[in-house]
Amino acid sequence: MRLDHVSYAVARDSFVSTVQRIGSALGAGFVDGGVHPRFGTRNFLLPLSGGTYVEVVTTLDHPAADRAPFGQAVARRAAEGGGWLGWVVSVDDIAPVETRLGRTSTDGHRVRPDGFDLRWK
Numbered sequence: 551m552r553l554d555h556v557s558y559a560v561a562r563d564s565f566v567s568t569v570q571r572i573g574s575a576l577g578a579g580f581v582d583g584g585v586h587p588r589f590g591t592r593n594f595l596l597p598l599s600g601g602t603y604v605e606v607v608t609t610l611d612h613p614a615a616d617r618a619p620f621g622q623a624v625a626r627r628a629a630e631g632g633g634w635l636g637w638v639v640s641v642d643d644i645a646p647v648e649t650r651l652g653r654t655s656t657d658g659h660r661v662r663p664d665g666f667d668l669r670w671k
Contacts, residue, residue: 554640555595555603559627565608568632569594572606580606584662590615591624593660607635620658644671 560568569580573596583593583605590612596604607624615621627635641647644655655671662668 551639551641552600553602554638555605556637557605557607557635558633559624559635560606560608560632561628562608562611564632565594565606569606572596572604582663584660584668585610586620586658586660588614588658589618589624590621619656 558568558572573580576596578596580594580596583595585592590610591607592610593605593607596606598604608628609615609621609625615625623635627633648654657669657671659667659669
C-alpha cells in the first residue's frame with residue numbers, strides 16, 4: 551500500500567486562482583488532470599516523487615456532481631470554504647481490501663486532456 555494522492559477541494563469560482571496560489575507558494579506548477587465524467591468533477595495535479603501527487607478538485611456544472619458520492623463530497627467541502635478533502639492509497643490487489651471492508655470498490659476514471667482514459671477501482 552502506498553499514498554497515491556491527497557485532495558484539496560474548492561468551489562468552481564476559485565478553482566484556477568487556488569491552483570495558481572498553491573503552485574506559487576510551493577514553487578511548482580500544476581498540470582491539467584482532466585475530467586472525472588462519472589463523478590462530475592475535474593482536477594489539476596501537482597506531481598510529487600514516486601508517482602504521488604496533490605490534486606486540486608472542483609465540481610462541474612453537471613448532474614453527475616449531484617449524484618456521485620465523490621462529487622457530493624467535493625461540493626460539500628467547497629461550500630464550507632474549501633480545503634483538504636482526503637487522501638487516497640493505492641494497492642496492488644483491491645480484492646482483499648474489499649473483503650476486509652465488506653463492500654465492493656467503485657469504478658472510476660479520468661479523461662486526461664490528451665484524451666487518455668485513466669481507469670481505477
